[in-house]
Amino acid sequence: MVLSDTGSEENNSTLHQGKKYMVYDCSYAHGRECGGWSDRLSGMLSVYVISIMTNQTFLVNHDKPCPLQKFLDFRDHNWIYNQESLKKNNLSHQYLSFFCNVPAAVKSHRMKRLIVTFNRDVNFVRMNWDYTEHFRSMKGTGKVVPWITTLQYADIYKHFFNSLFKLKKEMSDYLDHVRGHKHFACAHIRMGESGMVRTTPAELGDIWRFLKKKEKQKFSIFVATDSNLVKKKARELFSRSLVDIHGVITHIDITNKDDQCAGFRKAILDFFMLTLCEELIITRSGFGIIAAYLRQHHTLYCLTRSGVVRCTRLTIHNIFPTPILSPF
Known part of the structure; x- marks a missing residue:
């Protein structure tokens, strides 16, 4: 399921033509580090917020060291990435790593720059930092992702995690x-x-x-x-x-x-x-x-x-x- 910031849902068990996807990537398909568990949660939070800002579906491609879905289940939003759908639908894709880095588009504090940077059908993104302070400096964030601007850090993480994940x-x-x-x-x-x-x-x-x-x-x-x-x-x-x-x-x-x-x-x-x-x-x-x-x-x-x-x-x-x- 796709869960928007307003709570609407649609089926996302496969990737579809005409839709765009922001995929948090921690996979063996792309080498190098992902960071520890807190790095991964912070990275997923940042990718999730960008997916809302750019009106894309949030997914997780995590198999390093093994699939995340072995331990965590989804709630209303099925975030599990399906590789076969990418090949079947011939979707354009890119891999961007911002490990221990801040994307120029995020630093710009301009939401339109995010749309330009993450512009493929499927955007595989590796992040490990929390960009909340940058998101709060972007014009319009309060309307698009109100909980980033109104909640304290502890409740941001609680809202994010409890909206998407539950323990198997x-x-x-x-x-x-x-x-x-x-x-x-x-x-x-x-x-x-x-x-x-x-x-x-x-x-x-x-x-x-x-x-x-x-x-x-x-x-x-x-x-x-x-x-x-x-x-x-x-x-x-x-x-x-x-x-x-x-x-x-x-x-x-x-x-x-x-x-x-x-x-x-x-x-x-x-x-x-x-x-x-x-x-x-x-x-x-x-x-x-x-x-x-x-x-x-x-x-x-x-x-x-x-x-x-x-x-x-x-x-x-x-x-x-x-x-x-x-x-x-």
Whole structure:
């Protein structure tokens, strides 16, 4: 289905002559990076907004490291790209990569420039940044995509995600099984790549002390992280209360050939588990920030240089003022 910004629907299970398509691309058909999970969500958001601005149908072509539709289902809008339809209907197409870049058409703050740039029948676009501030500077955005101009970042992501995606039943059932009837205090701990430390040893100690207090309050503990050492330490500290999602910790842009889907599946499950915890602490990372954006529960904590502080979905940008989802 095609869901316009006003809520109208039409069938889009195949590509048709006379229509135009904006396709978020993270596929093996086009090489190089897509970024991590938060990069991909930010990129999909930007492509989706441009599709509305240019009156095109939004689709997703995602098979790196495996098809996104293995884990996420569509709601009213069927966003799953069908390659066979492109060949069958002989549609014109182009691939444009703006990975870690801002298109000149977006920088121009002119909606007409977007129409000129994304002018083929099918526009495959790779993006990994959130262009919301640029969109807000474009004349007419408030009429075409009102939620970009009226909602705060947290609610923009919630509106975008909940309009298009839902967790596959198998994934949702698995999380229900993991959670059981327990109450959870959770943490997302991003340690960072070599040369880019996100969480220092002292700050890590602050998180462990925080979670120890929650454990004494009879919370079960869940920790999502990009570090096997952190996961090992969590198992040592919370041997009686830690609940884990099994699987190998990987960066979804750098998966082993033997692990095309398992690492991605674990990342998606970790992400959605964070959205369901009664209490959550996040570090400076897009993965944890977007999970916090999508949460129903409101008990949220942010790790700062001064320690763990209370925050909310709506104040994350004040706590972490340096841009993370759109570093420009």
